[in-house]
Amino acid sequence: MQFRTSLELGLLIRRARRARGMTQxxxxxxxxxxxQWIVAIEAGKPRAELGKAFQTLAALGLSLSIHGEGIPEPPSSRVRIAVPDIEAVVGAHQDPES
Amino acid sequence: MQFRTSLELGLLIRRARRARGMTQxxxxxxxxxxxQWIVAIEAGKPRAELGKAFQTLAALGLSLSIHGEGIPEPPSSRVRIAVPDIEAVVGAHQDPES
DNA sequence: CATGAATGTCGCTGATCGCATACATTTTAG
DNA sequence: CTAAAATGTATGCGATCAGCGACATTCATG
Incomplete structure (x- = not known):
């Protein structure tokens, strides 16, 4: 699930917390x-400490991923595919005299 | 690409920034x-403001995603699959006398 | 309805933030 | 090698943080 703001992050944390039957x-x-910090982050406080957010996600067993230009892709999407040599294939089917 | 600490986030931001030929x-x-804040975040400062981190990712055109228990999955993995009614199938092939 | 739990808010405190500026160091070009 | 650009570091500043304890409010559940 994608998100771009601290507000969305807060809602996601709350959801995950409740899904685990945990109290704040x-x-x-x-x-x-x-x-108090949990109250704030769930409310979407944008000036909260980054590190505590990571601790909180870890405590919930949640994992983050990022992607975009300049970010390495996961191995699964880097599977090597055999690329046929077009010239060779064409050549093998050409009229020998042409 | 997955990450769990502010240090990793910093390295990823630096990579993305350089991939775009941008200076700090x-x-x-x-x-x-x-x-100065960019210097700090790239160095992995854990007490940086969450909101500014989001602004920075947005400025780089990067997107975050989260997943784990209690987090909605993307639609692509929620494709509906027709589940056959086992009892009906079995019944249709049963000996009428049994 | 009544009671206890969960959640949200307030004021206080020492600690830290992020910005600006200036300077030091490293990297990049010519 | 040298100069300029990019990056890292130091200081001073007002503003804000996060934790704590005490309440206020809302939610559950019997």
Whole structure:
């Protein structure tokens, strides 16, 4: 699921927390932050600390991925495909006299 | 590409920035932050503001995605598949007398 | 309805932020 | 090698953070 703002991130964290039956206090303890901080991040606070956000995602077992120009692609989309040598194929089917 | 720490995020931002031939000052201007902040985030500063990180990713045209328990999956992996009614199939092939 | 849990808000505090500017160091070109 | 550009670092500043404890409010559940 894609997202681009702290507000969206907050909603996703809340969803994941509830899906695990955790309370804000539970998550706060698991992530090593104050309960108040969880309240803030779930509300989409944009000036929250980046590091604590990572801790929180880790505590929820969530993983982030990023993609775009200049970002390495995952191996699965880099599978090598045998590319036929067009000239050779054409040559093999050509009239020997042409 | 997956990542879980601010350090990794910093390296990815630097890579993307360079892939675009931008200088730290360029990116800072584009993202609406101070150049000093770019220096810090690229170095992996964990206490940086979340919101500015989003601005920076946006300025680079990068997109984030998250996944795990409780996070909605993209439509492509939610394709509906017709599930046969096993009982009906079995019934249709049963000996009428059984 | 009543009670306890979960959640949101407030004020306080020391600590840190991010910006600006200036300077030091490293990298890139010619 | 040298000069310029890019990058990293230091200081000073006002602004904000995050945690804490205490409440206020909302949600569950019997």
């Amino acid at each position: 206090a539970d998550l706060a303890r698991a992530a090593g932050v104050g309960r | 000052a360029d990116l800072a201007r584009a993202a609406g932050v101070g150049r």
